[in-house]
Amino acid sequence: MVNEATLKELQDICSTNNVQLVAVSKTKPVEAIQAAYGLGQRTFGENRAQELAEKQPALPDDIQWHMIGHLQRNKVKFITPFVHLIHSIDSKRLLKQVNKDARKHGRVIGCLLQVHIAREESKFGFDEAELIALLDSGLLDGLKNVRVCGLMGMATFTDDMDRVRAEFRGLNDLFLKVKGDYFANDTAFKELSMGMSGDYKVAMEEGSTMVRVGSLIFGEREG
Ligand SMILES: *Cc1c(COP(=O)(O)O)cnc(C)c1O
Numbered sequence: 001m002v003n004e005a006t007l008k009e010l011q012d013i014c015s016t017n018n019v020q021l022v023a024v025s026k027t028k029p030v031e032a033i034q035a036a037y038g039l040g041q042r043t044f045g046e047n048r049a050q051e052l053a054e055k056q057p058a059l060p061d062d063i064q065w066h067m068i069g070h071l072q073r074n075k076v077k078f079i080t081p082f083v084h085l086i087h088s089i090d091s092k093r094l095l096k097q098v099n100k101d102a103r104k105h106g107r108v109i110g111c112l113l114q115v116h117i118a119r120e121e122s123k124f125g126f127d128e129a130e131l132i133a134l135l136d137s138g139l140l141d142g143l144k145n146v147r148v149c150g151l152m153g154m155a156t157f158t159d160d161m162d163r164v165r166a167e168f169r170g171l172n173d174l175f176l177k178v179k180g181d182y183f184a185n186d187t188a189f190k191e192l193s194m195g196m197s198g199d200y201k202v203a204m205e206e207g208s209t210m211v212r213v214g215s216l217i218f219g220e221r222e223g
Helices: 004-016 030-038 049-058 073-079 092-104 128-136 161-182 200-205
Strands: 020-024 043-046 064-067 085-089 109-115 146-153 191-193 210-213
Touching (some): 004 020, 030 049, 043 049, 049 064, 049 073, 073 092, 085 092, 092 109, 109 128, 128 161, 146 161, 161 191, 191 210
Parallel strands (some): 020 043, 020 210, 064 085, 085 109, 109 146, 146 191
């Protein structure tokens, strides 16, 4: 259910490089998550709000749950009581919704702004101009119950690793620019979430601080 050796190896590589490992457990049963927990894993990522809300109460309290997939505004309420970090903020309206729900629970929720770096049309996220417009708008200053901790991106799904590297490098450049221009005095803005099973090594070489790895740890998903 869990590839123990692979998980241990990933945990080692990540801790050596100061990168956080998010074990992506979507579609996998709580038993698999429990097994990874038993191997010391404490950070897990899911991409569906309801699935996450169902699994969370069945598992230990000291797990940090990350929401990594596209999130609809009407689903935010399922995860606001406990979610640790939302990687997939892809609109102003979503960010405002998270802020509103977080305030109801007296929480400040960590968020990453998702940037569209892949060639595919269908991928979610801000493009660079939209991201800069959001930051210039001053909206963030008024949202006291979200804390923007960095950026997230997904590379094009391709075997062309030069292309993947170029996309990650571009995202890291943008991350550093945004950090310098908008978050110079904000130590919370430090995360760059990029890299999955097929490209985490390249992502780490290009400055990732957080990798989201599923199938290497838990095996291929159905469907
Ligand atoms: C599923 C998923 C991952 C993990 O993908 P693997 O290829 O299984 O490692 C990472 N990030 C996001 C946003 C995902 O939806």
